[in-house]
Amino acid sequence: MTGSTETVRKVASNTTVRHYLARVAFGLVLTIVGLLFALPLVWLVLAPFDATPTLSLEWPDWTLDNFARLFQNPYAMRSIGNSLLLGVGTMIIVVVLGALAAYAMSRIRIPGRDGILYGLLLLSSIVTGTAAMVPTFQIITSLGLINTYTGVLLVLAGGILPTVIFILKDFMDSIPKSYEESARLYGAGPFRILRDVVVPIARPGLAFIAIWTIVQVWGNFLVPFILLRSPDLQPAAVLMYTFYTESGQADLRLISAFALLFSAPVLIIYFVVNRRYGFRFHGGIKS
Amino acid sequence: MAGINATRLVKEYPGGVRGVDEVDVEINDGEFFALLGPSGCGKTTLLRSIAGLEAISSGQLVIGDRDVTDAEPGARGVAMVFQDYALFPHMDVADNIAYPLRIKRVKRDDRRATAEKVADGLSLQGLIERRPGQLSGGQQQRVALARAVATRPDVLLLDEPLSNLDARLRLEARTFLKELQRDLGVTTVFVTHDQAEALALADRIAVMKAGKLQQIGSPREVFQRPNNTFVAGFIGSNPMNLVPATVSAGAIAIGDAVSTTLPPGTEDHVREGQSVVWGVRPEYLRWTTADEPGAIAAEVSVVENLGASVLIAVHVDGHKLQVVVPEDHEPAPGDRGYLVPTGSKTLLFDAESTERIG
Numbered sequence: 001m002t003g004s005t006e007t008v009r010k011v012a013s014n015t016t017v018r019h020y021l022a023r024v025a026f027g028l029v030l031t032i033v034g035l036l037f038a039l040p041l042v043w044l045v046l047a048p049f050d051a052t053p054t055l056s057l058e059w060p061d062w063t064l065d066n067f068a069r070l071f072q073n074p075y076a077m078r079s080i081g082n083s084l085l086l087g088v089g090t091m092i093i094v095v096v097l098g099a100l101a102a103y104a105m106s107r108i109r110i111p112g113r114d115g116i117l118y119g120l121l122l123l124s125s126i127v128t129g130t131a132a133m134v135p136t137f138q139i140i141t142s143l144g145l146i147n148t149y150t151g152v153l154l155v156l157a158g159g160i161l162p163t164v165i166f167i168l169k170d171f172m173d174s175i176p177k178s179y180e181e182s183a184r185l186y187g188a189g190p191f192r193i194l195r196d197v198v199v200p201i202a203r204p205g206l207a208f209i210a211i212w213t214i215v216q217v218w219g220n221f222l223v224p225f226i227l228l229r230s231p232d233l234q235p236a237a238v239l240m241y242t243f244y245t246e247s248g249q250a251d252l253r254l255i256s257a258f259a260l261l262f263s264a265p266v267l268i269i270y271f272v273v274n275r276r277y278g279f280r281f282h283g284g285i286k287s
Numbered sequence: 288m289a290g291i292n293a294t295r296l297v298k299e300y301p302g303g304v305r306g307v308d309e310v311d312v313e314i315n316d317g318e319f320f321a322l323l324g325p326s327g328c329g330k331t332t333l334l335r336s337i338a339g340l341e342a343i344s345s346g347q348l349v350i351g352d353r354d355v356t357d358a359e360p361g362a363r364g365v366a367m368v369f370q371d372y373a374l375f376p377h378m379d380v381a382d383n384i385a386y387p388l389r390i391k392r393v394k395r396d397d398r399r400a401t402a403e404k405v406a407d408g409l410s411l412q413g414l415i416e417r418r419p420g421q422l423s424g425g426q427q428q429r430v431a432l433a434r435a436v437a438t439r440p441d442v443l444l445l446d447e448p449l450s451n452l453d454a455r456l457r458l459e460a461r462t463f464l465k466e467l468q469r470d471l472g473v474t475t476v477f478v479t480h481d482q483a484e485a486l487a488l489a490d491r492i493a494v495m496k497a498g499k500l501q502q503i504g505s506p507r508e509v510f511q512r513p514n515n516t517f518v519a520g521f522i523g524s525n526p527m528n529l530v531p532a533t534v535s536a537g538a539i540a541i542g543d544a545v546s547t548t549l550p551p552g553t554e555d556h557v558r559e560g561q562s563v564v565w566g567v568r569p570e571y572l573r574w575t576t577a578d579e580p581g582a583i584a585a586e587v588s589v590v591e592n593l594g595a596s597v598l599i600a601v602h603v604d605g606h607k608l609q610v611v612v613p614e615d616h617e618p619a620p621g622d623r624g625y626l627v628p629t630g631s632k633t634l635l636f637d638a639e640s641t642e643r644i645g
Contacts (some may be wrong), residue, residue, distance in 0.1 A: 176372075178369040178371055181367075181369070182369060182373040183386070184359075184386035185340070185365065185366065186386060186391075187387070188361075188390050191329075196389075200377040201376065226456060
């Protein structure tokens with residue numbers, strides 16, 4: 001009897017020890033992984049204020065000169081504005097067309113509907129970027145849209161729309177049909193229903209799509225790089241590529257300061273929209 | 288206010304399945320009308336066809352004196368309360384109730400005033416600024432009703448109005464609905480699969496099966512004189528006993544040994560040797576231990592307590608019947624005794640066509 005209690009106690013203490021060891025090890029792994037992700041961000045915040053930034057992480061020799069120099073660059077601030085224009089422009093196209101297409105896809109029976117959706121999604125995610133570089137360039141050239149925002153907006157929106165339609169269709173599917181039928185019975189037409197019922201309920205989804213689109217466009221280098229020629233049209237992501245010193249070295253002082261400015265708007269948009277709309281969803285009763 | 292008149296109404300789905308099959312129904316102005324049937328019988332499809340949410344394949348639908356067969360849902364003067372209430376989650380109660388008025392471009396202040404008045408009438412005072420998600424099931428239902436009646440529709444349609452409420456609330460809501468309908472005097476059609484609900488609420492009931500109408504009548508009519516064995520078995524909280532039998536020597540022979548008298552009024556409509564189904568409700572069978580003329584010998588197999596009464600299952604010559612016995616007189620399983628049918632309440636159906644005889 002005593003023997004068995006002893007064993008139980010020993011086994012129990014063994015399990016607690018092992019349990020704690022496992023937790024410590026787990027915490028350690030997480031810390032390392034966390035650090036790996038955090039270090040570049042720390043660099044992003046510190047390097048711009050360093051008089052002589054390098055690619056390694058070090059305590060800065062505090063200065064604001066980097067920013068002063070950046071503001072003297074004629075294209076720097078303008079490129080941030082260009083990025084904003086492209087991001088918001090693409091966002092508007094994508095949200096409006098995406099919402100309409102997703103609503104239609106969700107509510108109307110088309111033979112092979114899912115096939116169309118998956119096909120679009122697959123093509124847009126496989127044939128993208130570098131693979132589509134030459135044909136994209138040729139199409140836009142023959143349309144005479146080279147070095148115009150129209151061309152860039154079309155290509156960017158076209159690349160993002162399939163994914164957006166796919167995500168939004170799921171959202172629209174989860175809105176009970178009875179909401180719309182109810183509105184129809186009171187005499188509301190399709191656009192009225194879309195405005196009064198579908199859009200407000202799908203708002204968190206639309207907000208997500210809007211942010212996601214802006215972030216995608218904000219970071220997109222290839223499309224504007226290929227399609228835009230004039231330096232004063234170039235967005236921030238492309239402009240950063242031109243920050244070299246006379247000797248052909250990457251100008252880390254400019255790049256680091258610009259990188260910090262470049263990342264700020266996206267973060268601000270995210271926090272504002274999240275606070276304002278929140279990623280909530282109003283469901284039906286029997287959902 | 289308006290009546291509804293459907294003539295040979297058909298709703299056919301792609302593939303040829305008929306959800307509603309040649310239904311003729313006339314619903315009077317101000318009537319409380321129930322569409323009753325098991326799930327999949329087409330009752331909801333018929334309701335949605337009246338609303339205009341399902342396109343009618345053929346036939347004619349008239350509301351009031353207007354042919355609305357092809358009219359848009361919004362142009363029929365109907366309002367509908369959906370099974371899930373379909374309250375807009377992003378609008379408060381007042382906006383929900385006033386939504387139909389908003390579409391009709393009523394001014395904001397007038398909308399608000401109407402919404403408040405209607406909400407008061409449905410005892411929703413103090414809830415007007417809440418979101419639907421913050422309301423109980425019963426309150427949500429009343430908001431949905433308020434929204435439906437706010438526009439003073441000619442016809443009110445209710446899809447399974449009580450099914451989303453819990454059992455106790457359901458009885459309360461049932462009384463409430465009946466009162467509301469009487470006060471408004473609006474022609475009301477509701478769909479239910481619960482025969483008790485239909486019997487309790489409706490002025491008249493249409494019983495449906497597989498898209499076809501089985502019977503239209505007052506609750507008393509469909510309960511007492513069902514057209515066929517389906518209606519007989521569907522109506523009543525304890526289904527009617529339906530026993531296969533044959534007509535033999537001016538009486539009904541159940542198996543070889545047992546026989547009982549023909550229901551009154553059927554004598555001239557049966558022939559000797561005809562296969563029939565003898566129907567009697569469990570409530571109209573009396574259990575006795577002494578033999579009487581017309582009594583049927585039976586053996587008790589199961590006893591179920593219903594509170595004020597007891598439902599017993601008995602065997603009669605290989606057939607199973609149910610009998611309701613008042614409390615304090617219940618037999619025990621295995622007891623032998625006799626069933627005395629209340630002669631005037633028994634029914635006879637033809638075995639082949641399942642239609643009532645006489």
